[in-house]
Amino acid sequence: xxxxxxxxxxxxxxxxxxxxxxxxxxxxxxxxxxxxxxxxxxxxxxxxxxxxxxxxxxxxxxxxxxxxxxxxxxxxxxxxxxxxxxxxxxxxxxxxxxxxxxxxxxxxxxxxxxxxxxxxxxxxxxxxxxxxxxxxxxxxxxxxxxxxxxxxxxxxxxxxxxxxxxxxxxxxxxxxxxxxxxxxxxxxxxxxxxxxxxxxxxxxxxxxxxxxxxxxxxxxxxxxxxxxxxxxxxxxxxxxxxxxxxxxxxxxxxxxxxxxxxxxxxxxxxxxxxxxxxxxxxxxxxxxxxxxxxxxxxxxxxxxxxxxxxxxxxxxxxxxxxxxxxxxxxxxxxxxxxxxxxxxxxxxxxxxxxxxx
Numbered sequence: 318x319x320x321x322x323x324x325x326x327x328x329x330x331x332x333x334x335x336x337x338x339x340x341x342x343x344x345x346x347x348x349x350x351x352x353x354x355x356x357x358x359x360x361x362x363x364x365x366x367x368x369x370x371x372x373x374x375x376x377x378x379x380x381x382x383x384x385x386x387x388x389x390x391x392x393x394x395x396x397x398x399x400x401x402x403x404x405x406x407x408x409x410x411x412x413x414x415x416x417x418x419x420x421x422x423x424x425x426x427x428x429x430x431x432x433x434x435x436x437x438x439x440x441x442x443x444x445x446x447x448x449x450x451x452x453x454x455x456x457x458x459x460x461x462x463x464x465x466x467x468x469x470x471x472x473x474x475x476x477x478x479x480x481x482x483x484x485x486x487x488x489x490x491x492x493x494x495x496x497x498x499x500x501x502x503x504x505x506x507x508x509x510x511x512x513x514x515x516x517x518x519x520x521x522x523x524x525x526x527x528x529x530x531x532x533x534x535x536x537x538x539x540x541x542x543x544x545x546x547x548x549x550x551x552x553x554x555x556x557x558x559x560x561x562x563x564x565x566x567x568x569x570x571x572x573x574x575x576x577x578x579x580x581x582x583x584x585x586x587x588x589x590x591x592x593x594x595x596x597x598x599x600x601x602x603x604x605x606x607x608x609x610x611x612x613x614x615x616x617x618x619x620x621x622x623x624x625x626x627x628x629x630x631x632x633x634x635x636x637x638x639x640x641x642x643x644x645x646x647x648x649x650x651x652x653x654x655x656x657x658x659x660x661x662x663x664x665x666x667x668x669x670x671x672x673x674x
Contacts, residue, residue, distance in 0.1 A: 319432075321425050322351040325503065326407040329415060330398060331358045332388045334555065335365045336460045337415040344418060344671045346375040352411075352424070354380035357401040359388035392522040399513040402506075410506045417501070418550040418668050427503045430542055437476075438539025441502035442548020444495050445469045447665060449552065449672050456554045461674045467550075468660045470495050475541040481599050483536045488607035492614055499532060499541055501549045508538050515588045523577035525568055529607060530584050533600070537589065550665060552672075569612060 327350070331338055345354065358366060368374060369382045383401070388394045402410065409428060413419065420442070427440040447467035449459040456462070472494040477483045487496050512534045516527050535541070572578055581604055585597050665672075 321428055324407055324428050325352045325409045325411060326405045327352050327354045327411045327413055328401050329356045329413045331415060332360045334415055335362050340460055340671055341415045342375055346377045349377040355401055355404060356380055356382045357385055357397050359385045359397050361387050391524050395517055395522050399517045402510055402513055405506050408506060409503050410509055411503050412501060416552045416555040420548050420667055423548045436540055437542050438508050438535055439502035439504040440542035442544050442546045443469045444498040445547045445550045446553055447550060458555055461672055465672055467665050468662050469547050470660055471545055472543045474543045475536055480537045484533055484600055485603045487536045488603040491607055492610050498549055519580045521575055521577045521580050523572060526577050526580050
């Protein structure tokens with residue numbers, strides 16, 4: 318019988334949003350998470366540091382707290398990330414953020430799949446986006462609230478035998494299937510270590526660029542299985558970094574000013590093990606397709622925020638039953654019209670005690 322607790326390590330990187338860290342740790346302790354947790358703290362909250370260093374605060378979990386220098390730059394953050402990953406000794410790794418949750422009951426099924434399908438590099442369940450509202454209907458950075466809304470996203474596995482086709486599907490389906498959440502898959506540790514050991518040597522540490530490249534190289538190394546059962550629960554409206562991408566043009570400006578786009582060709586030339594220039598161009602064209610969709614969605618999101626209907630719908634979220642009815646109806650009729658599974662609303666009973674007052 319497999320001892321799953323010895324197969325997987327969960328890594329948690331910290332910087333700010335400290336109230337979410339307390340919530341995350343309470344959740345893991347309450348469900349007695351059986352997997353080892355490595356915590357890399359790059360924040361500057363001494364009270365949180367002392368709290369986490371007192372292991373008696375969370376007696377039902379096995380974790381190790383590691384203090385890192387303050388994440389003043391992206392370069393320091395990625396050095397911390399690569400260092401943390403290098404410390405993992407289990408066969409599999411699961412990366413976490415302090416504002417998300419995992420339904421741990423799914424983990425044995427995902428590990429079993431990887432154990433029996435060696436051509437797969439990682440496996441995950443469905444992404445579930447949820448939003449927490451206070452009594453006034455505000456959802457920005459709410460650790461706990463009076464209600465919440467949640468929706469799951471149907472996604473397709475990336476399982477082509479051809480690595481180029483896997484990369485192409487990853488890039489073109491990034492928005493439709495939210496493949497960005499592949500970051501939060503159970504992944505073979507050896508492969509992830511190799512990817513970050515390479516990427517950390519690139520000259521520019523633009524966050525989005527390195528994250529894109531991590532996705533690309535993992536999909537080259539193997540297939541990605543997605544089981545359509547809720548697994549990764551991601552809270553909306555908690556990311557300061559995400560807001561800067563929408564509100565202004567910072568990502569594109571920084572890439573042009575810092576010549577960050579050169580990382581794509583450098584990485585493909587150095588780490589893809591491709592001698593054929595045609596194959597290298599295929600990869601770069603797929604990446605260009607991802608960037609095109611990525612930048613379009615940023616621009617669209619910016620325009621939507623000033624759109625009358627968007628503003629109206631945002632305000633209706635303050636009225637629970639009206640908002641829930643509209644959202645559920647949209648998902649229901651859209652799935653019927655498209656004749657395929659898409660989003661659907663659901664309850665998150667497993668975490669309600671940690672997100673509701």
